[in-house]
Amino acid sequence: MKRAEHLYKNWQEKAEEWKNLSFREQKEAVKKLIKGVRVKEDGIEVHSESEKTFIPMNLKKKGNKCTVVEPEGKTNNALLKAVVRAHLWKRQLEEGKYRSVKELSVKINIGTRRIQQILRLNYLAPKIKEDIVNGRQPSSLRLADLREIPMLWSEQVEKFYKLAS
Numbered sequence: 752m753k754r755a756e757h758l759y760k761n762w763q764e765k766a767e768e769w770k771n772l773s774f775r776e777q778k779e780a781v782k783k784l785i786k787g788v789r790v791k792e793d794g795i796e797v798h799s800e801s802e803k804t805f806i807p808m809n810l811k812k813k814g815n816k817c818t819v820v821e822p823e824g825k826t827n828n829a830l831l832k833a834v835v836r837a838h839l840w841k842r843q844l845e846e847g848k849y850r851s852v853k854e855l856s857v858k859i860n861i862g863t864r865r866i867q868q869i870l871r872l873n874y875l876a877p878k879i880k881e882d883i884v885n886g887r888q889p890s891s892l893r894l895a896d897l898r899e900i901p902m903l904w905s906e907q908v909e910k911f912y913k914l915a916s
Contacts, residue, residue, distance in 0.1 A: 786800060793808075831884065840869065875897070
């Protein structure tokens with residue numbers, strides 16, 4: 752058995768040996784282990800000396816480029832960051848760390864209008880917040896979609912989950 756395949760098969764036992772290899776040695780081991788990669792319409796096929804592994808995924812081809820389509824369940828970092836900021840800023844304002852949105856704005860160097868937009872996210876339905884935190888929000892939901900938030904939670908869910916349809 753070749754050294755690269757041996758490292759791969761016994762990765763738990765050989766973790767220290769792998770860590771002690773330089774980046775160049777690790778790269779060479781991976782090159783020896785993977786004999787080829789073939790991109791297909793419904794996924795990627797990886798070939799090693801002894802086996803062929805298929806990794807299913809949604810791929811979108813445009814001209815000569817092929818991109819992976821994000822599946823549901825992927826965290827939208829912009830949404831997550833905005834929800835976390837909204838919660839943090841609300842708490843800081845309530846606790847008196849900042850006396851006003853204007854003071855917060857000056858301290859963090861973000862416009863008051865933008866801060867007010869983000870603070871409105873505190874009024875999102877709990878289900879929507881939970882889905883954003885857990886990466887289960889509709890993949891089509893963007894931060895810009897949340898500029899106008901209906902008052903009723905049921906209307907929010909209907910509006911923002913309808914966007915995905």
